[in-house]
Amino acid sequence: MTRFTSTDPATGETVWDGDAASPAQVQAAVDKARAAFPGWADRPRQDRVDAVKRYQAILKDRAPQIAEAISRETGKALWETQTELASMQGKVDISIRAYDERTGERTAQMAFGSATLRHRPHGVAAVLGPFNFPGHLPNGHIVPALLAGDTVVFKPSEETPLAGELMAEAFEAADLPAGVVNVVQGGRDTGAALLDAGIDALMFTGSGAAGAHFRRKFADDPHVILALELGGNNPLVVWDAADAEAVAGIVVQSAFITTGQRCSCARRLILPEGPQGDAIVEAVAALSDRLVFAPWNSSPEPYAGPLISQKAAEAALKALQERIDLGARVIRASGPVDNLPGAFVKPAIVDVTGIAVPDEEMFAPFLSVTRVGSFDAAVAEANATRYGLSAGLVSDDPANWQRFIRRIRAGVVNFNRPTTGAAGDMPFGGLGSSGNHRPSAYYAADYCAYPVASFEAEAVRNIEGEIKGLRQG
Numbered sequence: 061m062t063r064f065t066s067t068d069p070a071t072g073e074t075v076w077d078g079d080a081a082s083p084a085q086v087q088a089a090v091d092k093a094r095a096a097f098p099g100w101a102d103r104p105r106q107d108r109v110d111a112v113k114r115y116q117a118i119l120k121d122r123a124p125q126i127a128e129a130i131s132r133e134t135g136k137a138l139w140e141t142q143t144e145l146a147s148m149q150g151k152v153d154i155s156i157r158a159y160d161e162r163t164g165e166r167t168a169q170m171a172f173g174s175a176t177l178r179h180r181p182h183g184v185a186a187v188l189g190p191f192n193f194p195g196h197l198p199n200g201h202i203v204p205a206l207l208a209g210d211t212v213v214f215k216p217s218e219e220t221p222l223a224g225e226l227m228a229e230a231f232e233a234a235d236l237p238a239g240v241v242n243v244v245q246g247g248r249d250t251g252a253a254l255l256d257a258g259i260d261a262l263m264f265t266g267s268g269a270a271g272a273h274f275r276r277k278f279a280d281d282p283h284v285i286l287a288l289e290l291g292g293n294n295p296l297v298v299w300d301a302a303d304a305e306a307v308a309g310i311v312v313q314s315a316f317i318t319t320g321q322r323c324s325c326a327r328r329l330i331l332p333e334g335p336q337g338d339a340i341v342e343a344v345a346a347l348s349d350r351l352v353f354a355p356w357n358s359s360p361e362p363y364a365g366p367l368i369s370q371k372a373a374e375a376a377l378k379a380l381q382e383r384i385d386l387g388a389r390v391i392r393a394s395g396p397v398d399n400l401p402g403a404f405v406k407p408a409i410v411d412v413t414g415i416a417v418p419d420e421e422m423f424a425p426f427l428s429v430t431r432v433g434s435f436d437a438a439v440a441e442a443n444a445t446r447y448g449l450s451a452g453l454v455s456d457d458p459a460n461w462q463r464f465i466r467r468i469r470a471g472v473v474n475f476n477r478p479t480t481g482a483a484g485d486m487p488f489g490g491l492g493s494s495g496n497h498r499p500s501a502y503y504a505a506d507y508c509a510y511p512v513a514s515f516e517a518e519a520v521r522n523i524e525g526e527i528k529g530l531r532q533g
Contacts, residue, residue, distance in 0.1 A: 064247065066221050069135040069366040069403035070355035076133070076222040080246030083253040086213075089242040090257040093184040093211040096239030101181050101209035108207050109156055115203075115234040116152040119145065126226050130195055131356035133220050135365035135403065136318065138356050147484065148199045154484045155204045158505040163208065173517035179509035181209035182285055183260030188251055190265045191368050192321045192423075194220035195227060200484075200500055201263035201287070201508075202227075202241065208508035210261065211240050215254055218247035219368050261285040261507070265323070265500075268421065268447065268493040275496070287498040287507040289323065289489055291421045292449030294479050295442035296326035297464065298340055299435050300457045307454050308343035311427075314452060314478040316351060316407045319364040320425035323494075324450040324472060326479045327422060330438045333431045341409070341429060345392050348407045353397050366403035367424060373403050376424035380408055383428070387415045394426065419445050435460060439467050449490035452479040471499055 065077040081089070100108070119126070127141040134141070163179040185205045189198035194217060202212050216224025228243040244250055255262065255277060262274060262284060271290040278284045296314050301307050314326035329344070331337035354362035367373045380394055394408035407425035417428065432438050442451055451470040453461055461475045471490035474481050482488050482501065489499025498507045524530065 062246070062249075064218060064221075066133050066219060067369075068132045069369050070401065072401055073132075075129075076225070078221065078245055080218075081244040081250050081253070083249075083256075086244050086250060086253040087257045089213050089244050090184055090186075090254070090259065092239035093213050093242055094258070096237055097181075097183055097209075097211045100206075100211055100237060100240050103209075105207075108209065111234060111236050112152050112155070112203055112206055115230055115236075116149050118230045118233050119149050122226070122230065123149070126195065126223075126230075129226055130220070130223050131365075133222050134191060134194065134368060135356055137362050137365055139361050140318065140364075141356075144193055144196045147196045151196070151199055151203050151484055154502065155207055155505070157485070158204065158502045159207045162503070162505040163509045163511075170515075173515070176514045176516060178512045178514065179208065180512055181205075181509050183210065184258070185210045185212050185261040185263055185508070186254050186257075186259040187212055187214045188254075188262070188264045188266065189214065189216045189220070189224060191217040191219035192318060192323075194223035197265045197289075198224070199227065200504060201265075204504040205261075205263070205508045206236075206240065208505065210508055211242075213242045213244060213254060213257075213259070215244050215246065215251055218245075218250075221245045259284060261287070263287045263507070265289045267291060271496070272493070285498075285507055285510075286496055287500065287504070288496045289500055290447075290449075290494050291323035291423070292447035292470075292490055292494045293327050293419055293421050293445045294324060294447070294450045294452075294470070295328045295330055295445070296452045296454065296479055297330045297438045297442055298337075298454045299332060299438055299460055300455050301336075301340070302456055304339040304343040305347075307340050308347045310452075310454050310476065310478055311340070311344045312347050312351070314480055315427040316348065316425040317364065317478070317480055319353065319367055319405075320407075321367065321423055322480050323421075324480045324482065326450075326452065327426070327428060328442075328445075329427055329429045330441050331429060331431050332438075333433050337431050341391060341411075344427075345409055348392055348409065351407060353404055353406070354400070364425070366401065367405060368403070370402035372423070373405050376422055376426065377405065379418075379420070379422050380410070380424075380426050383410060383412060383415075383417050386412075386417055388412045388417065388428070391429065394424075419447070421447070435463070439464060443467070443469050446492050447490065447494045448492040449494035450474070450479040452477065471495065 397404035487499035488501035
């Protein structure tokens with residue numbers, strides 16, 4: 061057995077410790093899910109709806125305790141984890157509606173009888189959870205999968221095993237049949253064992269590098285459905301916007317919320333050359349100076365907390381320094397937050413105009429500024445990435461928005477709102493290195509089941525008259 065722990069990045073205190081699942085234990089979990097699949101898939105749809113509604117009620121009842129546990133494990137402010145628990149509860153109702161709308165059963169009468177569209181579950185779905193929203197994001201895969209009739213093996217992030225354990229307890233309390241939801245704890249080796257255990261679907265939220273690995277791994281296994289949400293190097297364009305302070309609020313909320321640990325955070329701010337761009341940079345920098353980064357249980361409530369670990373902070377600061385070494389001009393420097401552990405970092409703003417910097421996601425509160433001479437150049441700069449998750453435009457001119465929305469390549473594109481704005485009753489996902497054209501949220505129903513078209517007649521009848529080319533006499 062391999063023992064591992066998770067710690068509160070705001071204090072260094074141990075939050076959870078336990079054993080990583082061995083390959084044999086992972087295989088046993090998949091086998092249990094496989095054995096439970098036929099019975100779960102054959103249940104009336106209402107039975108599955110009732111089961112996830114019981115789970116929803118338990119989440120509501122336990123929300124304060126789970127939210128606090130997630131804050132302890134991730135360092136996120138309590139106001140944010142409380143919002144996460146509300147989103148998890150809301151996901152149930154949204155998923156029920158999405159199942160009916162996108163993957164329900166439909167029948168049309170035809171001359172010969174009827175044509176019916178049905179959807180059938182894939183089988184055993186592996187869900188690999190991220191650390192930044194350790195409840196909400198895996199919940200967004202698991203609930204639609206259960207409604208479709210799939211069974212699930214869920215591996216939480218090794219950074220947030222407690223959140224996964226509490227979700228497992230909620231599903232158990234909801235009295236789902238044995239084997240329908242299974243949780244295996246561990247790190248990369250446990251995840252690798254799960255992918256080798258004979259699954260039918262992989263639902264993953266994480267890095268672009270991991271997603272590329274999964275694409276290669278299952279290239280010769282087309283029966284394994286991949287639903288990948290992989291982050292982004294997201295652009296926010298500001299053009300023809302007069303109120304610099306109003307703009308700054310949108311920029312800061314795009315770039316620095318959750319300490320920059322949202323896959324939809326703006327990483328690149330694209331501005332016009334000249335005084336208008338200068339005013340926006342000054343306003344963004346001034347507002348970033350006022351943000352409070354502190355432990356989750358501080359009073360008053362902080363804007364955000366630490367990165368997930370000191371190791372993550374060190375890696376992020378190294379990536380930022382590499383950009384500075386390439387010539388990036390520092391507008392606001394990062395570094396440790398006074399008198400707090402090493403996982404805390406200050407937000408950074410650097411100007412990279414005219415500098416070739418890596419097209420990589422920096423999962424931290426770091427923002428790169430690029431100045432361009434025209435709106436067309438701004439759109440081209442926004443599209444100059446292999447990613448395509450989120451993008452945004454801030455502008456007083458609606459005509460700019462009409463041009464932007466036609467040309468930008470991203471799956472979530474917002475106007476005069478933060479790039480992090482998303483809704484559970486809309487799709488969420490991207491293209492390029494940001495995903496594989498299977499968006500989650502409302503569209504998760506699509507990848508949890510496959511369509512079956514049936515042409516049906518109530519009785520056997522002679523169709524000889526429909527066969528062309530028969531010899532007569």
